Amino acid sequence: MKTLHLILLVFCSVCLVAQAAVQADVASFRQHAQQRNQELNKAGYNFDFRCGVGKYEKPGNAHCAFVVPSGGAEQQLLFWVETNGGEARFLLVGPDEREVVSWSGKHGEQVVVQSLRPGKHRLEIDSTGVDAGQALFCLKGNVVVAADLDPRRFQEIPASSADGFYWPYILFIPEHIKYPSLFVVPNNTGFATEDMDVLRGAASNDIKREAELAERLGCPLLVPMFPRPPMKENDNLYLHALSRESMLTTVVAWKRVDLQLLQMVRNAQLLLGSRGIRSDGKLLLWGFSAAGSFVNRFAVLHPEHVLAVAGGGVGWPIAPVGEIEQERLRYPVGCSDLETFTGKPFDPVALRAVKWFLFRGGDDGNDPVRFRDCYSETDAEVIRRRFGQTPIARWPQAQRLYSDAQLNAQLVLYPGVGHTWTPAIREDIAQFFEKSLWEAIVEKNEPLSK
Numbered sequence: 001m002k003t004l005h006l007i008l009l010v011f012c013s014v015c016l017v018a019q020a021a022v023q024a025d026v027a028s029f030r031q032h033a034q035q036r037n038q039e040l041n042k043a044g045y046n047f048d049f050r051c052g053v054g055k056y057e058k059p060g061n062a063h064c065a066f067v068v069p070s071g072g073a074e075q076q077l078l079f080w081v082e083t084n085g086g087e088a089r090f091l092l093v094g095p096d097e098r099e100v101v102s103w104s105g106k107h108g109e110q111v112v113v114q115s116l117r118p119g120k121h122r123l124e125i126d127s128t129g130v131d132a133g134q135a136l137f138c139l140k141g142n143v144v145v146a147a148d149l150d151p152r153r154f155q156e157i158p159a160s161s162a163d164g165f166y167w168p169y170i171l172f173i174p175e176h177i178k179y180p181s182l183f184v185v186p187n188n189t190g191f192a193t194e195d196m197d198v199l200r201g202a203a204s205n206d207i208k209r210e211a212e213l214a215e216r217l218g219c220p221l222l223v224p225m226f227p228r229p230p231m232k233e234n235d236n237l238y239l240h241a242l243s244r245e246s247m248l249t250t251v252v253a254w255k256r257v258d259l260q261l262l263q264m265v266r267n268a269q270l271l272l273g274s275r276g277i278r279s280d281g282k283l284l285l286w287g288f289s290a291a292g293s294f295v296n297r298f299a300v301l302h303p304e305h306v307l308a309v310a311g312g313g314v315g316w317p318i319a320p321v322g323e324i325e326q327e328r329l330r331y332p333v334g335c336s337d338l339e340t341f342t343g344k345p346f347d348p349v350a351l352r353a354v355k356w357f358l359f360r361g362g363d364d365g366n367d368p369v370r371f372r373d374c375y376s377e378t379d380a381e382v383i384r385r386r387f388g389q390t391p392i393a394r395w396p397q398a399q400r401l402y403s404d405a406q407l408n409a410q411l412v413l414y415p416g417v418g419h420t421w422t423p424a425i426r427e428d429i430a431q432f433f434e435k436s437l438w439e440a441i442v443e444k445n446e447p448l449s450k
Contacts, residue, residue: 025084026052026132032082033134036109040078045138047145053081053088053127053135062125062135066145067201069193070118075141077101080109083133089126090137095119109136116141118195142191144201147208154207156200157267164263166253167199169224170207171268173277178218179437180281181307182265185210185223186298188240188291194227210286213426217433220279222268226257231373238373241290242297244332247341258298262305281440282307284433288421289313292358293368297332299354301342308355308436310429313419315368315391316375316383317358317398320351320405324386333379348405355439356402356409357432359425360391361417367391 033050040048049064068075081088089104094117103110125135155171189202207223214221228240236245239257249255265283272279283306285295292311299309300318311317319334328336338346367390368374369383388394395413402409410432414425421429 029082029084029132029134033080033136036080037136037138040136040138043140045076045078045140047139047143049123049137051125051135052133053125054083054086054130054132060128062127063123064137064145065120065122066139066143067120067195067197068116068118069142069144069191069195069198072115073142074113074115075139075143077112077114078109078136078138078140079103079105079112080136080138081105081133082107083127083130085131086127086129086133088130088133088135090135091124091126093122093124095121120197142193144189144198145205146197146201147204149204149208153211154204157264157271160267163267165224165260165267167225167227167260168196169222169264169268170203171271172207172211172214172221172223173272173275174211174215174218174220176215176218177220177277179441180278181219181284181437181440182268182279182281183210183214183217183219183221183284183286183433184261184265184295185221186240186261186285186287186291186294187223187226188287188289188294189228190289192228192230194229196225199225199227213286213430213433216430217284217437219284219437220268220272220277222264224257224261224264226260227254229254233372236373236376238290241293241368241374242332243374244330244376244379247331258301261298262302265305284436285309285311286429286433287311289366289419290368290374293332293374296358299356300335300351301338303347303350303354306354307440308357308433310357310359310432312359312421312425313364313366314358314360315366316387316394317402317411319398319401320348320407321401322346327382327386329382329386330379332375333382351405351407354408355432355436356407357412357429358398358402358409359412359414359428360395361419362392362413362415363417364391364419366419 037048037050051062079090083106087104087106091102092100094100101112123137157169159166159168187203187206203223203225226239231237236243239246269279287295292314295309296311296317299306318332319329321334322336330337335346369380387397399411
């Protein structure tokens, strides 16, 4: 009997030691995978999927999916794995359900460069023979991963030419509605595409990311699915930035996406009203980079529809004046010819009713003035000559113009921040919108929605 007890004790001790060793391996693998993931992100890999593998981490197959837009550009694929024994097998399947790439390994990585076919791709990682480990798949190139949206909270509204909008939009309804304003976040793919799968995927990620803020604000959220048409050399048709040519194009589907957005808003308000949700207040607008330019310019074009606008990563905030020293500043440098697009003379007083929060990172090297899809060379020359060669040099000039125009505006420069936002900046944006909403209710002496 004593011998049996001794055997059981030894067996349990061995199991505990083995379990402790596996836990140590798991912690080490996670650390190595996270470190490699961060290195690859810095190297320009813009999509990653990292997961635990093996019976101690994730029994069975791990998988993810992404959409490749049309265009024929090459993608760089990287497969990385680290296990304590046994191979993990990566299998990438294309839109036709055929194998594109496969690779197996216990420790190390493999890089593959090729042009993936447009459409949905699926990655599967089989780790049947693995006890514990980490797997990492990274991609550098044009790619979109659609977010998983709860259909009870998110609804895609189809395009309706009869209602004045030629592209779909997604609507998110918070559990608790506090204010009658609609929260609008224009989409921004980051590359040229008219592929609806890509636009839908990008917009789904935008709205999922911003749903938490919409829930906090207590406002329904709308994200459009506008395209970014391919452009010829020196072309300025950048719908996601509301560029000058985007205001002038006669292509019906691309024409005046600012007005299309207003029609989406009206459509959403009717839909919300049919559900007993009041949404007749002015808009909250939030956008970053090209979308930051979009919301800045939209608010100048349509101040009567806007309560508050937050725009980040803006290279040049549109000047709230028509001219400087008798030099006319046309849209989107300034406001000298707004009547061309609005049908009425520029009214600087109307801009004072809008609350503005515009920001840049102090280390943000992205300068849209350098690129012809954002500004024509004529407009870029005026900006550089009048206001400075770099965004940082131009920022004090923009601050002065908004102050001199007596706008309710904050133009903030965040030291040490690149072309991105931080949690602290997100909190500043949230508080800015909360304050704007509360002040609007106080000014109208209206009760909060229950």
